[in-house]
Amino acid sequence: MVSMVDLGTGDGLAVGATAELLGVTVRTLHHWDEIGLASPSERTPAGYRQYTDSDLERLDRIVAYRRSGLGLEAVREVLDDTTVDVSARLREQRAQLAERIEELQELDRRLERMTEAHERGILLTDQEQTETFGDDWDPQRSAAARDVWGGTTQWAQFAERSASRTREQWQELSSAMSSLQRDLGDALGRGVLPGSAEANALVERHREIFSNFFPLTRQMQVCLGRMFESDPGFAAHYNGIRAGVAPWFRQIIDESARAHGIDPDTATWR
Missing domain, CATH: 1.10.490.50 (Antibiotic binding domain of TipA-like multidrug resistance regulators)
Incomplete structure (x- = not known):
């Protein structure tokens, strides 16, 4: 992932810059913050919240799993629950995706x-x-x-x-x-x-x-x-x-x- 070091700064990133870096919306980041999935760890002297390198690493993983189709709660388990078998969870997601593909193919035939x-x-x-x-x-x-x-x-x-x-x-x-x-x-x-x-x-x-x-x-x-x-x-x-x-x-x-x-x-x- 791209970090603040890659950007040439050791400072935290504001929400807008973070959203642009990750290819998500500011609204999405606010939602993940509200549900406690990923929150900015630092504040500027003016009180604005900023994401650290550690925050960006977590966000990068969240984006990767979300793009793989995992729901937010499943992503939380993968990142935070050490007992979760990630491979098994991903295989389960693939099985669900295969079912959905079959449903979409049938829908396409009907159309x-x-x-x-x-x-x-x-x-x-x-x-x-x-x-x-x-x-x-x-x-x-x-x-x-x-x-x-x-x-x-x-x-x-x-x-x-x-x-x-x-x-x-x-x-x-x-x-x-x-x-x-x-x-x-x-x-x-x-x-x-x-x-x-x-x-x-x-x-x-x-x-x-x-x-x-x-x-x-x-x-x-x-x-x-x-x-x-x-x-x-x-x-x-x-x-x-x-x-x-x-x-x-x-x-x-x-x-x-x-x-x-x-x-x-x-x-x-x-």
């Missing part, structure tokens, strides 16, 4: 997945998406959805859930949606009427399944129903299940909304 989810939506490769959602699935749908919805709360919620969703969980959701769509086609074929108990149950199933992506209110579901009928891509998909499913699906959503006091003609995305 990476969250970032990718916000950017990509579905964290599956193109091949995995095709295998999970079927041959007619376009892996670019997620990117296209981000272009449209990327700045919304719902996209953020979708990404947050996608970040922790496994391929198996995506498969379960895909299977649930496929099952619902088959049941929609079957119900239309059997002449199930909008507003009936069976139709309302199908609407509730859709809202429950879709809420795995983001919380879907009834008003938002009405807006989706409009899109399913009016958007050429969605209309082709639903009418591909059975001719007429797209407009019928919107009708059963609208009637379910009315049963809950919502006017589908004025419903908005909220």
Whole structure:
């Protein structure tokens, strides 16, 4: 360490000069003084406290151990308790550091997945998406959805859930949606009427399944129903299940909304 001899003076050092020498703050030195860890041993004729060479040696050791991650009480034990095994204490600190490094690495992995989810939506490769959602699935749908919805709360919620969703969980959701769509086609074929108990149950199933992506209110579901009928891509998909499913699906959503006091003609995305 640098001592007062190195500085060319045999006098004590003031707090500010000591802080600068050690690369710590004056506030830190005051705190160590207050807790009795390291205090200046001399005073000037004017009453100002100064650190001696002996004080600086202790401070240098404190700084070294603090930079190694030891807490103040552990540093006090290392310096003042002759029964303490310093090597054992440092090994313990290394073990704790290794645990912390592992935690930080896991945090970094989660942040990476969250970032990718916000950017990509579905964290599956193109091949995995095709295998999970079927041959007619376009892996670019997620990117296209981000272009449209990327700045919304719902996209953020979708990404947050996608970040922790496994391929198996995506498969379960895909299977649930496929099952619902088959049941929609079957119900239309059997002449199930909008507003009936069976139709309302199908609407509730859709809202429950879709809420795995983001919380879907009834008003938002009405807006989706409009899109399913009016958007050429969605209309082709639903009418591909059975001719007429797209407009019928919107009708059963609208009637379910009315049963809950919502006017589908004025419903908005909220």
